[in-house]
Amino acid sequence: xxxxxxxxxxxxxxxxxxxxxxxxxxxxxxxxxxxxxxxxxxxxxxxxxxxxxxxxxxxxxxxxxxxxxxxxxxxxxxxxxxxxxxxxxxxxxxxxxxxxxxxxxxxxxxxxxxxxxxxxxxxxxxxxxxxxxxxxxxxxxxxxxxxxxxxxxxxxxxxxxxxxxxxxxxxxxxxxxxxxxxxxxxxxxxxxxxxxxxxxxxxxxxxxxxxxx
Numbered sequence: 001x002x003x004x005x006x007x008x009x010x011x012x013x014x015x016x017x018x019x020x021x022x023x024x025x026x027x028x029x030x031x032x033x034x035x036x037x038x039x040x041x042x043x044x045x046x047x048x049x050x051x052x053x054x055x056x057x058x059x060x061x062x063x064x065x066x067x068x069x070x071x072x073x074x075x076x077x078x079x080x081x082x083x084x085x086x087x088x089x090x091x092x093x094x095x096x097x098x099x100x101x102x103x104x105x106x107x108x109x110x111x112x113x114x115x116x117x118x119x120x121x122x123x124x125x126x127x128x129x130x131x132x133x134x135x136x137x138x139x140x141x142x143x144x145x146x147x148x149x150x151x152x153x154x155x156x157x158x159x160x161x162x163x164x165x166x167x168x169x170x171x172x173x174x175x176x177x178x179x180x181x182x183x184x185x186x187x188x189x190x191x192x193x194x195x196x197x198x199x200x201x202x203x204x205x206x207x208x209x210x211x212x213x
Contacts, residue, residue: 006033007124010053012044012070013086014062018109022057025113032120041070048078054124057116060087060094068094071101082123086116091192093202095134105129148190151211156183158210160196161203 009032013019019037026032035051038044042065044056056074060067071083084105085098095106104123107116111131119129149157152173159169166180173180184199193199 006031007120008033008035008052008054009120010035010044010048010051010056010081011037012039012041012056012058012062012067014039014059018059022116026117026120029117032117041065041067045070045073045077048074048081052078053081055120056081056083057086057120058083060085060089060098068097068101071098071103075102084119084123084129089192090134091194093193093195093198095130106134107131108134149187153183153187153190154208155210156180157187157199157203158208160184160187161200161208 009026011019011022011026011034013022016039019039023034023037026034035053036044036047038047039062041058041062044058048056056078058067058070058074062070067085067087074081074083082104083098083102084107085103086107086109087094088109090108098106105119105128107119107129108131115131119131122129155173156169159172164172166177166184169180170177187199188194191199191202193202
């Protein structure tokens, strides 16, 4: 913090309107000082050592280097900085990976300004903060989301988890590879999981099996 007790905040988001909006709002709070704003994670890494932020409020989806991959690098650059993720995604995979990488909090972009400030204050004092939607995603064991998958999507997910390629899945289910790829995209969208590794982990954790064909 600065000598006058203000929390030094760095903003990282590739949308300029978001950066401008956050800066304008946060600077209305006497206890917060926005010391820098960057539109890329790489630029933020270069800038951080000179501005020494207490809190890095960072988006996930950014070009070249995403926010999650930036967490460990940022903490190496400024070990005292605490990372607070600000994202539109409530994916369990994104949230848990952010935590494992060293983030101290995760809040959704649709929360109120007051909640963002509360999150900044909480994390700056050494605590952790997760907005309500994030907490629900962490507590959700996945069963509710799994029910949203069709029987065919369930089968594709199980086969993906077993290590089958699109070609192998297509042959087994007697569908085209393009259809398999469409199912994979729909599964990722419904479950909020971006990677094949994440899908595999999800299927194992939820003990999914092939449906009766």
